Amino acid sequence: MIRDQVGMRVHLSSKWTIFSLVIFLAGVGWIWISRVPAGSAGSQFTAARQGFLAPDFSLQTLTGETVALSSLRGQPVLINLWASWCAPCRAEMPAIQRVYQDYQAQGFQVLAVNTTNQDDPGKATAFAQQLGLKFPILLDSNGIVGQQYQLQSLPTSFFVDGNGIIREVVVGGPMSEALLRVRVEDLFKDSR
Amino acid sequence: MLPVIRLGPLAVQTPGLILLAGLWLGLNLAERHTEGSEVNASDLSNLVIVGLIASLVGARLVYVLRYPAIFATSPLSIFSLNPGLLDLWGGIAAGLIAGVVYGQRKGMRLWSTLDALTPALAVFLVSLGVSHLASGAGYGAPTNLPWGIQMWGTVRHPAQVYEILAAAFILWAVWPGKPVLRIKWKGSSNQPPGWRFLSFLALTAACYLFLEAFHGDSALLPDGLRTTQIVALILLAASLWKMGEQLKRMPKETAKQSEI
Numbered sequence: 001m002i003r004d005q006v007g008m009r010v011h012l013s014s015k016w017t018i019f020s021l022v023i024f025l026a027g028v029g030w031i032w033i034s035r036v037p038a039g040s041a042g043s044q045f046t047a048a049r050q051g052f053l054a055p056d057f058s059l060q061t062l063t064g065e066t067v068a069l070s071s072l073r074g075q076p077v078l079i080n081l082w083a084s085w086c087a088p089c090r091a092e093m094p095a096i097q098r099v100y101q102d103y104q105a106q107g108f109q110v111l112a113v114n115t116t117n118q119d120d121p122g123k124a125t126a127f128a129q130q131l132g133l134k135f136p137i138l139l140d141s142n143g144i145v146g147q148q149y150q151l152q153s154l155p156t157s158f159f160v161d162g163n164g165i166i167r168e169v170v171v172g173g174p175m176s177e178a179l180l181r182v183r184v185e186d187l188f189k190d191s192r
Numbered sequence: 193m194l195p196v197i198r199l200g201p202l203a204v205q206t207p208g209l210i211l212l213a214g215l216w217l218g219l220n221l222a223e224r225h226t227e228g229s230e231v232n233a234s235d236l237s238n239l240v241i242v243g244l245i246a247s248l249v250g251a252r253l254v255y256v257l258r259y260p261a262i263f264a265t266s267p268l269s270i271f272s273l274n275p276g277l278l279d280l281w282g283g284i285a286a287g288l289i290a291g292v293v294y295g296q297r298k299g300m301r302l303w304s305t306l307d308a309l310t311p312a313l314a315v316f317l318v319s320l321g322v323s324h325l326a327s328g329a330g331y332g333a334p335t336n337l338p339w340g341i342q343m344w345g346t347v348r349h350p351a352q353v354y355e356i357l358a359a360a361f362i363l364w365a366v367w368p369g370k371p372v373l374r375i376k377w378k379g380s381s382n383q384p385p386g387w388r389f390l391s392f393l394a395l396t397a398a399c400y401l402f403l404e405a406f407h408g409d410s411a412l413l414p415d416g417l418r419t420t421q422i423v424a425l426i427l428l429a430a431s432l433w434k435m436g437e438q439l440k441r442m443p444k445e446t447a448k449q450s451e452i
Binding site: 013016017019020023024027028030031033034035036037038045046047049051052095152153154168170171172175176177178179181182183185 | 345398429439
């Protein structure tokens with residue numbers, strides 16, 4: 001009787017070992033079969049999404065110059081979509097300005113895109129002057145960039161590396177200064 | 193996709209909200225099924241709360257330690273609400289350590305506690321899939337299959353839907369109070385300690401191992417190997433090995449009535 005019971009356990013255990021080995025070998029095979037072919041990563045597509053090429057745009061600044069995102073290829077860029085009436089946008093702008101000052105010499109650029117279709121150019125100008133912003137303030141007068149970047153909430157920030165790839169999207173705010181500095185340093189690493 | 197819900201001036205991050213809801217629902221389910229087990233419902237919920245708080249604190253502390261110079265220039269950022277300033281592995285380690293310390297102080301047995309937590313983990317896994325659907329994370333690789341969906345410039349696998357379906361299957365498989373993995377036991381109380389949790393771990397690892405192949409955002413190792421699949425294979429092998437060990441130690445009467 002005892003021998004039968006022990007035999008039952010051994011039988012069950014050996015069946016389990018065979019089952020486990022089959023599963024393991026199937027897993028190894030599946031990993032090998034499903035490898036990612038070279039050059040098929042997401043970065044070949046354009047989308048307002050982490051890991052994808054940032055959609056290009058060209059907008060006028062408050063002073064009437066035209067700035068295109070594609071002209072900044074090779075430099076890490078922070079695209080920040082904002083409005084003058086948005087409290088978190090106002091709260092994070094001083095930190096963005098400080099980080100811009102510290103990293104500008106290394107090639108870091110900020111494109112502060114004012115969602116002018118839901119704001120006022122006069123208020124945007126006053127906002128920039130009041131906070132002493134030195135980076136380009138772009139006017140998205142007809143909301144095209146907002147659409148391209150699937151804007152759902154203000155502020156929204158896109159950290160773009162020197163290859164034009166979006167490395168992170170931060171929806172909402174305010175972003176802390178430490179977050180900005182860490183992400184900008186990461187952008188420099190990714191751009192190398 | 194719905195990454196943000198706008199409530200007046202507030203922008204609520206939908207994925208975070210879904211994960212919180214999943215945690216709450218899962219913990220509720222786990223607490224309701226502690227009756228008859230060695231684990232006390234209030235100990236279980238306290239364990240989770242202690243683990244969560246320790247995870248958050250640990251994740252922030254490790255992040256600060258990774259970038260000491262940056263936090264020295266803006267020390268107030270240590271208390272920032274930005275979830276981007278959290279270290280995932282630091283958080284997991286801190287949560288586990290706090291959980292183990294709390295469990296030991298309360299005299300909670302490891303495998304029985306993990307079994308009791310399994311329904312909560314399974315519900316959380318479903319909510320993780322839903323949160324990915326909301327945020328767009330874990331999106332699919334390009335495909336020509338008829339059920340592919342148009343997303344970000346091409347037709348892709350609905351990878352988040354696969355993830356939700358797999359998680360729902362796992363939840364059904366480990367639902368409290370019924371035998372797991374077609375092992376026929378005399379009664380649920382005759383299952384070896386840890387069997388439910390190990391089954392959950394093995395099924396989850398197997399699903400991730402299989403489904404990661406359809407993802408378009410996999411973290412890659414050399415030769416195009418996917419990191420998630422390698423980790424899943426290790427977890428799958430470890431859980432199957434441990435389940436085999438549990439089968440060897442099974443009580444004699446239970447073994448006689450068991451069948452794979």
